[in-house]
Amino acid sequence: MKVVIVGGVAGGASAAARLRRLDENAEIILLERGAYISFANCGLPYYVGGAITKKSALTLQTPESFRTRFGIDVRVNSEVTAVHPAEKTVEVRTADGTYTESYDKLILSPGAEPVQPPLPGLPNGRVFTLRTIPDAVRIRDYVDEEFPDSAVVIGGGYIGVEMAENLKQSGVETTIVELSDHLIAPLDFDMACEVHQYARSQGLNLVLKNGVKAVEEGAGGKLTVKLNEGEIETDMVILSVGVRPDTALAKAAGLACSPRGAILVDSRMHTSDENIYAVGDAVQITDFVTKQPGYVPLAGPANKQGRIAADNICGFPSEYKGTQGSSVLKLFDMTIAMTGLNERAAQAAGLDYDKMYTYNQSHASYYPGGHGISMKVLYEKGTGRLLGAQLIGYDGVDKRCDVLATAIRANMTAFDLTELELCYAPPFGSAKDPVNYAGYAIENVLTGKVKTFHWHDVATLPRDGSVTLLDVRTPAERAAGAIDGFTGIPLDELRQHLDELDPSKPIYVHCQSGLRSYLACRILSGHGFDCYNLTGGYRFYSLVTKEQKAPDHPCYEI
C-alpha cells in the first residue's frame, strides 16, 4: 500500500506516524510545502514573546528524525499543486521542478491559512501574520532588531490575544483592534467582560467594535492604522482576523466542500472520494453537542483525526465523534477556558437552554493562594443536559473545564455534576468542588427550589413598586456599589424584617455572587414569597454593565 499525505503538521504527522505503527510495510510519503514538519504552531506566540527561547524547540520532529524513526519518505519544500482522483496521482512542485506521484490512499492535511483582508496598504513589511515558524521568526527578529515601541494586533481571537500578551511581555505597547464587541469569539460577551478588564489592567489597549479600513505609511516612520472610527499610529501590525480552510487544492480536485470551503468528511475522515481522507483544520466537523456541521480548527481534534484516518486506511474501524471546541488560553496570569456551546451556538441550534453563573474559590478559602473561578454553564431546560461551559480565573480553571469537557463527552446532566467525586485537599480544591457547586445551583433551578433572573434582566425589572427589589448584602458592600432601585436588607437580618415585605409581590433578590441571595430566596419561599435570584450576583452584573457602558469606539493614541 502506498499512502501519500499532503501536509506535515498536526493531523498529517499524526496520520503518518500511526500508519507506520499499523503497517510496517506501507510506503508512506509525507509532502510538506514548508521547510518544517510536525512543528509546534500553538507555541509560535511564545517564541515571539521569548518564553520559548530556541527555534529548535518548535520542531517536534525533523524530516530526518521522522524518516529514521518511522521509515517515512518525508519531502519538505514540496507543494502539492493538484490532485487527480481518477488517476490517483498528485502533482508536486519543488525548487527543482514538478513531478507526479501516485497513491493508493491520499490523506489531505493542508490546514488553514490566515485570512488576509484586502486592505489598502497591504502587503507591508511591518504587517505580519503568524501561522508558520518563518512567520514567528520574522516577528521576533523584527522585535529584537527594530525595537518597536508599539504594535497593533488586528483581531482578538486566540492568536491575537496570545500575540498581544507576548508582544507586551517583550516591552511593546500593544493595542488589540476587534470588530465585534468582545475578545475570544467562542466566549459570550458577558464572560469576555472580565477578560477585557483584566487585559486593560495588564496594560493592553483594547479597541472593540471597530474595524480596520487601511494600513498606511504614516509620519515619523510610523504606520497609521485607519479604523472605521479613528486611527492608531504604530510601529508594527499583526493581522490575526481568523483562519479559513486551505482547500483550494481539494476544491480543484472536485472533493465535496462546505459553503465555507471546508472539506466534507464522514466519521471515518473519508472525503467524497473513496481513496482520499482529510483531517485537521481543513475539514468540516460535526459539533459533538448539537450534531450539526461546523468548523472548529483546533490542534487536539486535528491530531485525533489524523490517527483515525490512519486506522481506517489500515482496516481498523475508528470513528471521530465530533468536536466540542474545548480550548484554553493563558493571558498573563489569567486562564480562560471553554468547552461545548456558547449562547449563540445554543440559540442557533434551537435549543431550549438556560444558564448558571457561579463564582467559587479555586481551592479551600482558608488555604492561601486561592482565586475566584467565574463559571458559566449552559444546560438544557427540563433534562439538565450539559451544553457548554465558559470559565475565567487563574489556577484551577483548566482543571474544571476539563472535568466539564469530560462530563459533556459523557452526555452528563447537571444532576450528574452534583455527584462527581473529585480529588480534594485544601491546596487543590474544596470538599464541594466548584464543579459540584455549579451542579447544585442548576439542580436547585431544575427541581424548582429557586427561580433565577440574569444580569440582562435587571434593566427591565419594573421600578414602579409592582415588584420588590432586594439586595441582601451588607451595608458596607452596598456602599461600594449597588443597583438602582434595590432595597438593602442584609441576609442575616432578613428573618427579622419579613413583615416589611409585601407577600403579594414578586421579590427579585441579589447579593454579591449569588449564594446569599439563594439563601434569602429559600427563606422567602419558606414564608410564601414568589422569589427570584440574580445569577452571578452584583459582582457579575457590575462587571458586565460597566463594560457595556464603555465607549462604543474607544481609540487610544499610543
Place this chain on the structure above:
Amino acid sequence: MKVVIVGGVAGGASAAARLRRLDENAEIILLERGAYISFANCGLPYYVGGAITKKSALTLQTPESFRTRFGIDVRVNSEVTAVHPAEKTVEVRTADGTYTESYDKLILSPGAEPVQPPLPGLPNGRVFTLRTIPDAVRIRDYVDEEFPDSAVVIGGGYIGVEMAENLKQSGVETTIVELSDHLIAPLDFDMACEVHQYARSQGLNLVLKNGVKAVEEGAGGKLTVKLNEGEIETDMVILSVGVRPDTALAKAAGLACSPRGAILVDSRMHTSDENIYAVGDAVQITDFVTKQPGYVPLAGPANKQGRIAADNICGFPSEYKGTQGSSVLKLFDMTIAMTGLNERAAQAAGLDYDKMYTYNQSHASYYPGGHGISMKVLYEKGTGRLLGAQLIGYDGVDKRCDVLATAIRANMTAFDLTELELCYAPPFGSAKDPVNYAGYAIENVLTGKVKTFHWHDVATLPRDGSVTLLDVRTPAERAAGAIDGFTGIPLDELRQHLDELDPSKPIYVHCQSGLRSYLACRILSGHGFDCYNLTGGYRFYSLVTKEQKAPDHPCYEI
C-alpha cells in the same frame, strides 16, 4: 418537624444548612461535643506548618454565624451520650449537667476518631494526635514554644505524610514510621516508590516495614520510640495510624453496624432505624466501582452525604451512589492523586484487570516548566472499563486525576479516554493529553496491537536464550543503567538489525518510558516477531526495583 444532628463538622454542618434551605420552619438542633463547628479538619496540618497562619481561618462557620444565618440551634460543648430510638430522644451532657432532647428525625455525624494503639508509655504530653482544632493548636504551640529538633510520625497515611511535610517545613527533622511497605495506603507499592524517593530527597526520613512497640522517656530529655527493629530518639511524636468510625453511640442505640463498626446506611443515608440517618466518616459506604461495601472516610463524600440526608428528610428523594476514593495529597512540590480501585482492591473484588503505566509531560514539552506525570491506570480486561488510577508528579496531576474520576463516574472505558477532547494550549497540556495517551496505550493492548509485560515480570524472564531481551534505548541511556540480560539496539537502528534477531523467539522489549519500545514492538510485529512491551519502561522498573532493594528495616538515629 424537629431534627437533631449529632456532630457539627463536614456532614453534620452540611445537613443542617441544607435542612434549613429546604424547610424554613423546621426546628433544627445541632449538637457538637467540641467547641467548634464546621471546622477545616483537612487544613489542620497546614496550621501546624504555618501555611495557614490564623486559627480563626480554620472555622468556616462559628456557632453564632450558623445560628444567625440558618436559624439553627447550635449547641457546642454538648456531647450526646445516648440515643433512645424507641423514645426518639437523645441524652446530652454539658458542663452544666445532662438533659434529654427529643427529635422527629435524627442525623448522626459523629465522624471518626484517631486510632490510639495501646502502646506502653502512652499517654505522654509529647505524643500527639491530630483530629481537632485544639489538637492542632497543641502541636503548633509545642513546636513554637519548645523548639523540638526532631519528630517521629507514626503512620504514613495522608495525615501522617501531611504532618511530616509541615513539621519539616517548620524546621523539625522528621521521620515517618510505617508498618507496611509503603506510604499512602491507597497507592500500590509500585506507585509509592516515587513518593518515597522524593520524600527522602526533601529530607524526610522513612522507616518502612517497621512497627512501634513503645514510647519511653529517654536520655537527655528525649523520647525513645522503640521499634520492632531498632529505636529512634526524638523530641515529639505524632500518632497517625488511622481512624475508625466513632460509633459507640450508634452501637449502644442498637443501630446496625459493619464488623468494622461503621454505621450501615442505605443509599438515602437511612440507618436501620426509620427515624435516624447517618453520614460522613462514621458510615459504611458502597464502593462506586465494585458496588461492594467499604469504609472510605473523606471530606467530599461526607459533605455530599449530609446534603442527601437532608434532602430525604425533607421529602426530596436523593441518593448517594457510592464512594470512589478520589483523593489528592500535596507533598512539598509533589502532587499525589488517586481515584477508584488500586490493585489490592481489584484483586479483592475478583476483577479480571490489567494495568498500564504511562509517563507524559504535564504540558507541551517545548513550553517551559513542564514535569512528567507518572500514571497507572487499572482497567477491566475485555471491556476496557476503567477501574482506577494513581498519578504522581507536580503541576497538572490533580487535573488528570479529576478527569479520570469523572470518566470512572461516567462508567467510561479506556476507548472513551482516547476520545476525550480536553482543553489544550502549550502552557496547560498537549494536543494529545496524558489522559488521551493512557487511553491510546490501553486501546493498543485491548485491540491486540501490542502485548505487554510489567516491572514485576522482568525478574522471572528466562535468561537462557529461549527469549530475546531487547533494550531499544541509546547507548548513553544504557550506560547510565540497564537491566541485566537485555541487549541494546537503539530504536532508530532496529530496522537495520532485524536479521540479528531470531524470529522464532519471543522478544521482550523495553525503552525508558515505554513509548519507543512500543514503536519497536510495532516494527517487530510487522516483521512477524512475537513481541512484548515493558509498561513504564526502564524509568519505572528502576525506580521500583531500587526501592525493593532498600534495607527492610532501615532505622535512622536522628
